[in-house]
Amino acid sequence: MQALYRKYRPKLFSEVVGQNHVKTLFLNSLKNGEISHAYIFAGPRGTGKTTVARILAKSLNCENKNGVEPCNKCNTCQSIDNGSFMDVLEIDAASNRGIDEIRKIRETVGYHAAQGNYKVYIIDEVHMLTKEAFNALLKTLEEPPSNVVFILATTNPEKIPQTIISRCQVIDFKNLTIEDIIKRLEFVCKKENINISQEALNEIAKRANGGMRDALTILEQVSKSSSKDITIEDVRETLGLVPIEVINEMIDSIKIGDIKKTTEIIEKVYFSGKDPEVFLMQLLEEMILKIESGDYELIEFLKPLSEILKDIKYSEEKLILIKLGFLSVMKLKPPRENIKKNVEKAEENEPIPESKLNDKDLESTQNVENKEKKIENKENISKIMEYLKLHGDLSLYVGLSFSKIEELPDRVKITFPPEKKIHYELVRSKIHELEKLYTSKFGIFKPFEVIIKENSKEDDVLNKLKSLFGNNFIVEGDNE
Template identity: 60%
Template structure:
């Protein structure tokens, strides 16, 4: 039985799912007879790199090509689809990565075509070639015969030498959008008479990570195990995924700090034969989903610890022990973090209360002034005079004698002290002009340095701090 991804492999550019930019580029290049001599197809697995390479090979050699699309019925198209066309050579660089294979290409590249118009060399997993093989390929890539096209397909373009990249046109393949994968799966299900729910196909598309080939492989696997009636539970059971309810229950118990229940959930996952890495990935995905869709950042601090657990268990045989230790550390960290936060909030609250008491005390001092004449001065300033002067004076403790008025400012109101000090002469003249009283005004800054900032420092560090001078 032919596998689904081979059975439904596209045979024309128009059948390619996604990669619109790639299809447009090659359709225009073929129409204008402007195909380059060498390409690098770079992108994730299962996104159509080899498929498009074969379609391009067919278009270049098709006997009845219409515009840019191959006819798929001529001898050349049929032979290329079957893999026995002599002028299209596919090389798997993962198993043929040495210099000898590249030398064979160099020896044959100059020969005339045997069956078609173009020779096409498709080197899959090209990044696996050795350095010597790449060096042997350099000259051929730079100046191939006019009827030769090289296509280097790779999932790791960063491993290809810059000397090779500079001689090729690099085509970037993207992950296929989720909706496009789901639409294709629905099409295949209709053809194969699979009865699949929408939720199941979305779950399959998510697990394919942007690759259509993986999606079709998963669909085929699930269909075989569920007898062609596919729902989301069938997908999760086949792929070893845990239920959404279990993930929600885990997060609920983490929030509540219920260690016993968390350990029970870990045992349930382990003894049901589920994969711990998949389980942790699902938990991370759920937290990210809560953030993206609901702006719920309640569990955002769990992301880093969970990723650390994933790293710890990757190459370990005792996964269940490490997972339990990881979750116990996570709960311990969360509790300590909450205690620290609560303590800080409590300290802030106490400090705020002290500051409020000081403010009320200062207000009381100002209100306790019993100098009738100066009250009239303040009222007149408020209504008819300098408002900034009025505000500054409202923070002073006023002592009025027979020939002198003392304005005493606490150290925390140094700014207001400076303001009134600069306007002392104006204030004396103002009182004389308005009320006919001649009195000297003395502006005093209290010697106390226990202002609010110093109180905060004292609260945080005790007496063990030192203030350096300017």
């Protein structure tokens, strides 16, 4: 049985999925007879680079063209499709990267076309060529015969020497959209009589990472390993993905700072044979979806998790690195056990209704509440300062040390004396970091206000009077 990606490889420009800018360029160039002598097709894998190269080769040599599109029926088109056409030579530079292969091209490039009108050289993964091979190719690219076209395909254009790039027309191939991939998958499923849910198609399109070839390969794999009707669970099981329920459970444990639960889930996923990198990617994807839905509390975890993903990529000790990484992540979130205990304690000791208190009791109760609130506010600020000192931005900690910090019911007020303007500017520039840290520590958002006291002689005089007489004096205004 022929692989789906080969069976449904486009044979006309109009059949190519996406890449409208590429199709328009070649349709116009063929129509006007303005074909360049050398092209670089640059883009991610599975986006149609080799496919477009073959269609272009057919269009240049087809015996019975339909406008500028190849007929796909003549001997030339069929020979190019099956790789037996003498004037279209495909080279895989990944396995033929030396100077000898390029010398063979130089030796044959000057000969007349044997079967068609144009000689087309398609060099795939051209960035894999050696430095000597590129140097050998350079002269041929600069002055090729008029009936020769070079197409250099690559997924890493940055590795191609500038001397080569300057002699070619560079065409960028883009990742396909999920919508384009789904539309093509629906077409293939209809042709192959594959029953599949829309959710499953969407999951396949997401996992293809913008490549049509990958999408068709996944579809074929799932169709062979699943029952008659393919569901999203079948796709996830075939690809070795972690169930979404486990991902959500992991996110919840991270949010509440439950280290034990987090490590249990990590071990469960690891020892079930799932790929740790795929697991972390799923975790990041789900967090991004939740953030887009308004759960901004998760933003602070994205960068640390992406760092874990980078750390384990080439390591053999993935489990221990993941655990260490998550322990660092959990420091961003204080454990909620104490909060839970306080809530339970508050529920057990319900306050006496105000209606049953006399004025003296009510005043006393309010004074106690205000005192407790003031103490709690001081503790909050102390926790912020302690975190900055040990784990956070040390410059921010130093700047705040020169200020007076007051936590009010609706905001946190930070006041600097007039001579500390540099520290004032530093803290003011990082106010969003403070707000984010406060939200992550205490679960509520409070705006931070940073002000600097004005230096006035009147303030100095008042301060001196207070030092001498306390508050037992009256300042009278001028009565003129």
